[in-house]
Amino acid sequence: METIVILGGGAGGLELATRLGDTLGAGKRARVLLVDRNPGHFWKPLLHTVASGKCDPRVEELSFPAQAMEHDFEFIQGEVLCMDRAHQTITLAPRKHSGSDGVCRTIAYDKLVLALGAVTNFYNVPGAADHALTLDSVDDAETFRRRFIDACIKAGEQKTQVDVVIVGGGATGVELAAELSNSARALAAYRVHTLNPETDIRISVIERGQHLLPQLHPQQANRAARQLRSLGIDVLTGTAVAQVTADAVIDAAGIAHRADLTLWAAGVEAPQLCATFGLAVNNLRQIVVDSSLCSTNDSQIYALGDCASYVCPIKGAAPPRAQVAHQQAMFLADLLSRRSGTPRPDFRYHDYGSLVSLGPQTAVGVLTGAVTGKSIRVGGATASLLYQLLYQKHLLNLHGTARVITQALVDWLRAKIVPPVKLY
Numbered sequence: 001m002e003t004i005v006i007l008g009g010g011a012g013g014l015e016l017a018t019r020l021g022d023t024l025g026a027g028k029r030a031r032v033l034l035v036d037r038n039p040g041h042f043w044k045p046l047l048h049t050v051a052s053g054k055c056d057p058r059v060e061e062l063s064f065p066a067q068a069m070e071h072d073f074e075f076i077q078g079e080v081l082c083m084d085r086a087h088q089t090i091t092l093a094p095r096k097h098s099g100s101d102g103v104c105r106t107i108a109y110d111k112l113v114l115a116l117g118a119v120t121n122f123y124n125v126p127g128a129a130d131h132a133l134t135l136d137s138v139d140d141a142e143t144f145r146r147r148f149i150d151a152c153i154k155a156g157e158q159k160t161q162v163d164v165v166i167v168g169g170g171a172t173g174v175e176l177a178a179e180l181s182n183s184a185r186a187l188a189a190y191r192v193h194t195l196n197p198e199t200d201i202r203i204s205v206i207e208r209g210q211h212l213l214p215q216l217h218p219q220q221a222n223r224a225a226r227q228l229r230s231l232g233i234d235v236l237t238g239t240a241v242a243q244v245t246a247d248a249v250i251d252a253a254g255i256a257h258r259a260d261l262t263l264w265a266a267g268v269e270a271p272q273l274c275a276t277f278g279l280a281v282n283n284l285r286q287i288v289v290d291s292s293l294c295s296t297n298d299s300q301i302y303a304l305g306d307c308a309s310y311v312c313p314i315k316g317a318a319p320p321r322a323q324v325a326h327q328q329a330m331f332l333a334d335l336l337s338r339r340s341g342t343p344r345p346d347f348r349y350h351d352y353g354s355l356v357s358l359g360p361q362t363a364v365g366v367l368t369g370a371v372t373g374k375s376i377r378v379g380g381a382t383a384s385l386l387y388q389l390l391y392q393k394h395l396l397n398l399h400g401t402a403r404v405i406t407q408a409l410v411d412w413l414r415a416k417i418v419p420p421v422k423l424y
């Protein structure tokens with residue numbers, strides 16, 4: 001039986017493992033094996049809600065072993081260290097907690113799918129990697145949340161202020177700023193800190209471009225900027241960051257923006273590991289793939305999502321987004337299920353638009369018709385509802401309708417009895 005190994009159980013990798021398990025695994029047509037460094041899956045687009053304390057990752061996290069059992073694939077937890085393409089094996093770090101005698105593990109594959117995601121790109125800005133926090137993982141988001149609460153408590157005791165600087169006015173930076181502003185108020189209401197959230201907690205978003213949210217129409221970007229300003233957030237566009245220090249972000253004009261906490265959300269690149277496989281990569285270390293999402297220099301290796309560089313002949317490079325990872329996962333689920341000898345289809349990316357949350361009740365974005373290709377701009381409560389449905393759609397792909405409805409009911413009940421933000 002052929003062994004298909006998927007490295008990375010994120011937005012794309014887990015959907016692929018689930019679909020292949022349901023088809024090939026259940027029918028004993030192939031052994032499907034998922035590898036991830038974590039024991040559970042958390043949907044990355046929700047990380048800003050973990051950082052703000054709105055979402056408890058322990059509640060939302062999906063257990064890989066449970067999903068594997070329910071969908072006929074195998075799961076191995078481990079950090080991918082390297083790959084031997086000549087012998088078609090990958091090597092995992094020793095099991096955590098196995099002590100000094102832990103040995104590396106080797107896994108053989110017939111076909112390999114790389115779904116390793118992305119990490120923050122600091123663009124070599126001096127001090128950024130040393131002093132700025134990131135939102136690459138649940139641990140990062142939890143670190144930010146705890147540091148924010150600590151900074152607020154300390155500033156309250158010392159009767160000073162807290163300055164948070166978010167570098168990057170894309171979706172991540174904008175969504176985090178809006179959520180954080182709401183959390184600061186909620187934490188004050190629960191008396192976690194004694195600061196006045198309107199005057200003592202200053203949140204700034206610094207963006208190099210002339211507008212926030214470059215993927216949206218400038219009118220919508222302005223709408224987002226107005227919404228952030230109405231929450232008391234400083235929006236600085238046309239401002240490039242030249243340096244980050246322990247307590248400030250210094251822009252290209254030499255102005256220092258005081259920062260107790262700096263969060264870098266200005267771009268992503270593929271993990272360093274991707275450049276070590278001997279596969280063709282682009283300048284962001286993304287694996288270069290052809291129209292079948294197959295590496296251009298190894299026909300047994302595929303790549304999807306943020307770690308892949310797929311360039312559509314008409315629309316150009318696919319962006320690092322969850323909807324790309326999802327579409328590529330569904331494409332590979334179909335491709336890898338085909339009997340050998342059947343023709344390979346070409347992947348086509350459909351941009352269905354983009355939605356950006358601006359707090360609990362409002363969002364902004366654009367929706368693009370699948371057939372007509374026409375775009376309509378959406379905003380307010382309607383956009384907010386559509387934004388929330390994106391996560392439900394991801395859950396639907398993983399669990400099916402009955403479980404998603406049950407989960408939604410549980411979440412609704414839970415929201416009635418727990419505070420709206422994590423308080424410690």
Ligand SMILES: Cc1cc2nc3c(=O)[nH]c(=O)nc-3n(C[C@H](O)[C@H](O)[C@H](O)COP(=O)(O)OP(=O)(O)OC[C@H]3O[C@@H](n4cnc5c(N)ncnc54)[C@H](O)[C@@H]3O)c2cc1C
Pocket residue numbers: 007008009010011012013035036037038043044045046047048078079080081115116117118135136171172271273304305306307320321322323324325355
């Ligand atoms: C805060 C935030 C907000 C976002 N908002 C949106 C949004 O609104 N809409 C949108 O479309 N996109 C959004 N994105 C982007 C979206 O999350 C990514 O495009 C998407 O998650 C990519 O999916 P992926 O499967 O390629 O990788 P990921 O989902 O990142 O998964 C990668 C997996 O690989 C595992 N892994 C990595 N390295 C190793 C290793 N060495 N060994 C073992 N396992 C490893 C990781 O643990 C992880 O589970 C957002 C991203 C962030 C950070």
